[in-house]
Amino acid sequence: MKTDKYWMDKAINAAEISALCGGGPFGCAIVKDGRIVAITSNSVTKDNDPTAHAEINAIRMACKNLGTFVLEGCTLYTSCEPCPMCLAACYWAHIDKIFYSGNRDDAAIAGFDDDHIYEEFRLPMEEREIPIERISPEKGSVPFLAWKNNEDRVEY
Amino acid sequence: MKTDKYWMDKAINAAEISALCGGGPFGCAIVKDGRIVAITSNSVTKDNDPTAHAEINAIRMACKNLGTFVLEGCTLYTSCEPCPMCLAACYWAHIDKIFYSGNRDDAAIAGFDDDHIYEEFRLPMEEREIPIERISPEKGSVPFLAWKNNEDRVEY
Numbered sequence: 001m002k003t004d005k006y007w008m009d010k011a012i013n014a015a016e017i018s019a020l021c022g023g024g025p026f027g028c029a030i031v032k033d034g035r036i037v038a039i040t041s042n043s044v045t046k047d048n049d050p051t052a053h054a055e056i057n058a059i060r061m062a063c064k065n066l067g068t069f070v071l072e073g074c075t076l077y078t079s080c081e082p083c084p085m086c087l088a089a090c091y092w093a094h095i096d097k098i099f100y101s102g103n104r105d106d107a108a109i110a111g112f113d114d115d116h117i118y119e120e121f122r123l124p125m126e127e128r129e130i131p132i133e134r135i136s137p138e139k140g141s142v143p144f145l146a147w148k149n150n151e152d153r154v155e156y
Numbered sequence: 157m158k159t160d161k162y163w164m165d166k167a168i169n170a171a172e173i174s175a176l177c178g179g180g181p182f183g184c185a186i187v188k189d190g191r192i193v194a195i196t197s198n199s200v201t202k203d204n205d206p207t208a209h210a211e212i213n214a215i216r217m218a219c220k221n222l223g224t225f226v227l228e229g230c231t232l233y234t235s236c237e238p239c240p241m242c243l244a245a246c247y248w249a250h251i252d253k254i255f256y257s258g259n260r261d262d263a264a265i266a267g268f269d270d271d272h273i274y275e276e277f278r279l280p281m282e283e284r285e286i287p288i289e290r291i292s293p294e295k296g297s298v299p300f301l302a303w304k305n306n307e308d309r310v311e312y
Contacts, residue, residue: 008292015299022310025303045310048225049216050249056207069204079299081290084277085248088241090286091273093206098288102296110300111311117247121240121277130246132254134237136164140258143171143235144266147181154178154201155267 004099007031007077012101014041015054015079022046025110027079028054030062030071030095037074038062054078055086059093069156070094080107083114084121160255163187163233168257170197171210171235178202181266184210184234186218186227186251193230194218210234211242215249225312226250236263239270240277 007029014027024042031037040057044050055078063069071093080102082090090098104115120128147153163185170183180198187193196213200206211234219225227249236258238246246254260271276284303309 004291009295012292012295012298016302019299019302019306019309022306022308024312025299027299044225044248044312048219048223050219050225050227050312051207051212051215051245053248059207060205063204063206067204069200069206071206080296083244083248085241085244087277088239088244088273089207091276092200092209092239092241095286098286099291100288101290101292102300103290103293106296106300109297110303117244118277120247121243121274130251130254132256134257134259135160135255136168136257137259139165139168140236140262141265142168143175143181143183144258144262146172146175147266150175150178152178153175156180156200156206 001034004075004077007036007075008079008099008101010036010039011054011077012079014039018042018054024054025079026054028058029077030058030074031077032062032066032071032074037065051085053083053086055082056089059089059095063093072096075099080104081114084117157190160231160233163192163231164235164255164257166192166195167210167233168235170195174198174210180210182210182234182236184214184232186214186230186232188218188222188227188230193221207241209239209242211238212245215245215251219249228252231255236260237270240273 018041019025026042038058038061174197175181182198194214194217199208
């Protein structure tokens with residue numbers, strides 16, 4: 001059985017290779033039952049996709065490889081503490097456990113402002129940097145009623 | 157010039173159609189300079205991708221259509237208040253403004269537990285549902301040093 005440090009080294013290696021080759025300096029590995037099911041790096045600028053963080057890419061790859069949208073039984077190793085987007089994605093994917101190496105201070109020194117987004121989450125909605133406003137609240141339940149009435153729906 | 161309510165109706169329509177056709181009951185539109193650049197719905201179960209929320213799909217589509225990873229000047233209309241993953245994605249994408257219709261209570265009634273993830277974010281790391289642990293901290297800065305030393309890096 002390989003150790004957690006072994007898998008973390010793989011994630012860090014992926015991050016370093018990415019940084020050397022024009023990608024973002026972040027890597028991620030997902031492991032299930034002692035076998036790797038995804039290893040990825042950050043491809044935001046390469047793919048023109050601001051959601052293409054290493055962890056999001058890894059979750060998408062693991063789901064594709066396993067043919068599921070639920071990653072129960074999986075452990076995620078990320079070279080740096082997940083940002084709020086990636087941490088929430090781990091919840092939606094039902095990842096069992098997360099290991100990280102660098103933290104948000106390491107990321108900030110390199111110019112990545114994950115901590116700023118965490119701080120925004122702590123603010124009341126009306127004080128946040130991106131204005132967010134509710135409109136058409138009376139229609140907010142329409143899609144949910146259609147969903148509840150669809151007996152063929154796939155719950156998740 | 158079309159109104160915000162007009163674009164919100166489009167997002168809600170996308171959500172309702174999705175709910176009727178086996179997708180999740182969420183829709184999203186992104187508009188730039190009065191023109192739609194993305195309209196999507198939640199495809200988690202259809203695509204086996206837990207990250208495929210309507211807003212993530214819309215951000216990816218808009219970036220693809222516009223050939224960029226920065227959505228400055230864009231407004232995002234979502235049929236339901238963004239979950240933490242999607243809200244953080246709006247920050248990474250530099251969306252200008254967010255409008256939503258349903259809120260997290262509407263979502264909870266339909267069985268979607270966005271609020272639970274928001275609550276997890278407020279807890280100290282060691283009290284969260286998904287265990288998260290730091291290992292190999294001495295290696296955490298390695299990818300960032302490679303990044304800083306790569307003069308060809310594309311910052312974002």
